[in-house]
Amino acid sequence: MKEISYAINKTKYFLLDMDGTVYVDDAPIGDVKNTLRYLRARGKKIVYLTNNSSRSKLRYEEKLKALGLYSTEDVIYTSGMATAAFVAENYRGKKVCLLGTDALAEEFSTVGIVLDDDNPDLCVLGYDTQLTYEKLRRFTVNLRKGLPYIASHPDVNCPSKDGLIPDAGAFMEMIFASTGRRPQTIVGKPYTTMGETLVKKFNASRDEFMMIGDRLNTDIQFGLNCKFWTTLVLSGETTMAMADKSTTKPDFILEDINRLVDNF
Ligand SMILES: [Mg+2]
Incomplete structure (x- = not known):
């Protein structure tokens, strides 16, 4: 296996998960602000x-701005x-x-897609937090015509301050129960489509x-599916014991993102 310093030097694009990676709830993880500065400066x-x-x-x-973690040259990339x-x-x-929020509709309009x-x-299908029965009715009527069916991401639940709440994956199950159809493409993590769009967006190699x-x-x-470098950080949901037991093996494991700077 390659050394982490080799991978870090090779890497131009650091794809960062947010909760558990750069902050937990509303608290930045350690000195992440300076870690990000360090990366940008290089x-x-x-x-x-x-x-x-x-x-x-x-x-x-x-x-991210409120937490001091955003700089204008950074990119935010959603599954939408x-x-x-x-x-x-x-x-x-x-x-x-589109089964999605006004924000997602706006995202589609921005790239010239016509909604009808x-x-x-x-x-x-997106994570429609403005879902109504009428939107659901129209979506399933159209699905029954046999049209291509794409979903933004597979998460069944979304964390919220009140606990877990239904996400796009839960909508997919409801729609499957009614129509018998599942998406032919799911774009977001862990599927590769979001990785493919990033590779194209930056015109870079994996x-x-x-x-x-x-x-x-x-x-x-x-990251593994997309053949990117992968680094697991232990600042969120996963412990070292869980990582040891799992068959999903990252290239590197760090206590938290700030340990990157030790490996330049
Ligand atoms: Mg996370």
């Missing part, structure tokens, strides 16, 4: 990656943005029936990306 690009397709990137920008990029490239000129619930060419995250089955599996 020409590394910080790319914040999230599966949540319900919010616009501005919402994340605000939060990746889904819009994927649809724009693979279904050029096609009309979309009455006569669409494909159906796209060994110029390092995925850093606190979850083995999403962050690390995503």
Whole structure:
């Protein structure tokens, strides 16, 4: 196995999970602010990656800014943005029936995708926190026509201050129960599509990306699936004992993201 210092030097794009990796709830992890500064000063690009397709990137920008973790050259990349990029490239000129928030609709409009619930060419499911029965009804009616079906990410639940609440994966199960259909493409972590859109966006090679995250089955599996470098941090959900037991093996394991600077 390559040394971590080799991988860090090779990496141009640090793909960072947020909760558990750069902050926990509202507290930055240790001296992460300076770690990020250190990376930027060495020409590394910080790319914040999230599966949540319900919010616009501005919402994340605000939060990261408030914690001192955002710089204007950083990139925030949501599964919603990746889904819009994927649809724009693979279904050029096609009309979309979207089950998603206004923020996701805006993301689609930005890349020139036309939304049309009455006569669409494909159906796209996001994490619709503005879901209504009417939206669900229209979406399933269109799905029954046999149109292509794409989803932004697979998470069944989303953490909230009140505990877990239903996410896009739970909507998929409800839609499956009704229509018998499952998405042919799921864009977000741990699937590869979001990685493919990033490779294209930055026009870079795979060994110029390092995925850093606190979850083995999403962050690390995503990085492995995409053939990026992978670094598990133990500042969130995963303990060393869990990492030892798991069959999902990251390239590197660090106590937290700040240990990167020891390895330059
Ligand atoms: Mg996390």
